[in-house]
Amino acid sequence: MISNIERCYQCGQCTSVCPMGEQEQTYRIRRFLQMEKLGLETEESMVVPFIFYCTTCYKCQDNCPQGVNLVDAVLAIREKAVHKGKMLEAHKKVGQMLINYGHAVPTNTDAMEKRGLLGLEERPPTVQASIEGLSEIKTLMRLTGFDKLVAESEVEEQLTENAAMVQQADFTQQQVAEEKA
C-alpha cells in the first residue's frame, strides 16, 4: 500500500484546508485515497485527470489528524497512473521539454534579450550551453526509461469543471442503476 494511507479514516480534514479543493469541486483528496485503498481501478476516471490538480502545498498533510503522508500518497497515485500511460497533455509537453532541452522551462528569445540587458551571457551556463551536459542527461533518461514513458503515454483530456461535473453525475447515475439492479 502506498505510503501510510491505511491510517486515513475519511474525516475530510484534508479537503477542508485544500486551496485546490476550494476552487475545483472534483478535487477531493480523501476520495482518491479511499479509491486507492479499495483498489477501485475500474473507476479510474474519478481519479484521472483530477489527481494531477494538486499544488503540493502540504496544507492537507499539516491538517491530517492521522499523520498520513498525503502529498507522497498523491504523487505515488499519480506515478501509478503515468506508468499506466495516463498523462495530461500539458504535462506530456513539460516532459518533452525536459527530454529535448534538459529544462522544463527552456529559454526563448525574450529571455535571451533580457539576459543581454542585465549583462548576463545570452545562454545561462546550464545544459543549454553544454552539448556534453545535455547528452549526459539524455543518457540518464534513456537508462531510466523516461524517454519511452513520455513518448508512449496517451494524452488525457484536461477536463473543465463543467465537463467533470457531468462525468461525476454520469458516474453517480451508473452507481444508482447498479444498486437498483
Added chain:
Amino acid sequence: MSNLSLFLGCVAPNRYPGIEAATKKTFSKLGIELDDLEGASCCPAPGVFRSFDKTTWLTLASRNIALSEEMDDDLLTICNGCYSTLKEAETELKKDSGLKKEVNEKLFETGHEFRGQHDVRHVIEYLYQNIGVDGIREIVSNQLDLRVAVHYGCHLVQPLKEAGSGLVTNDITFFDELVEATGAKSIDYEDKMMCCGAGGGARAAVQDATLRITEKKLQNMIEEQVDCIVNACPFCHLQFDSGQQDINKNSGTNYEIPVLHYTQLLGLAMGFSPEELGINLNSTNTAVFIQRIKEGFVTA
C-alpha cells in the same frame, strides 16, 4: 567552510534573469563568490517529474548535486521547487546506501558520482543562518521604506520542517526578519502561508483554478495596502507577476502589484538600481514603484 555553487534551475535564468543577476550582485557584495554550475539541468521539478517517475527524478537530481560536489561546493538554490527536489534527493541518498548505489550505477555511465559530502542550501535559509539578520543589517546602505507582503512559499517551509532546522515554528519569522533587515516592514495579511497556486504541475494542468488561488492572495495583500510582494521562488514569482496579467486579461481587473525576489529587495537595499536587478523586466508594470524608489522612497 566549503564554497558555494549557484544552481539556477529553469524559471530564473529563462524567464526572470533579474533574479539571477540580483543573486550574483548581492552575494558578491557579501564577499561570497558563487561558482557557475556548468551543465546543470532542471532540478527536476518536484511535483511533475517526481510524480511521473521517481527514479528519473532522483537520478537527474543526484547528477546536479554531483556536479556541485565535483567543485567541492555546497549547492545554493534560489528557488523553492529546486530546494524541495534537491534537498529531498540529498536526504534520501545520504540515508539509504542501497538507493545511492543504484543511482550511482547510472551516474557512472556519465562519469559522475553522488558522494553525499556536501549540502543543499536555499538562499533564504543560507542568508539567515550564515550571514544572519545583523549581518544583512550591517551591509545595507539604503533603508527601504516599503510595506512588504512576504510570501514564503510551500517548498521553502516543508523541506526546512522535514530537515528539523528549527526555523519552522507556529510563529514562523525567519523570512520576515530578513525582509525587515532592509528597513522594509513585513505586513501581516490573511492566509499569508497559503500557496501561490502554481506548484505541483497544477499551473499546467488547471491554470484557471490556480489563478483563482493567486487572486485570493492578491486581494488579501491589497487589503493591507502593501507596496510589493517579496518571494523566495521564481515559480511563485512567475505565478504572481505573470499571473496578475492573466487575471487582468481574463477578468478585466487591474492588479498591478510589483513582485520581487528577496535577492532583488536586498539588491535595492545595497544600493543597486532597479534596472541592474531586472525589476523593470517583470510582466506587471513596475514603473510607478521604480519611480518611487528613485525619488527617495528609500532613505540613505
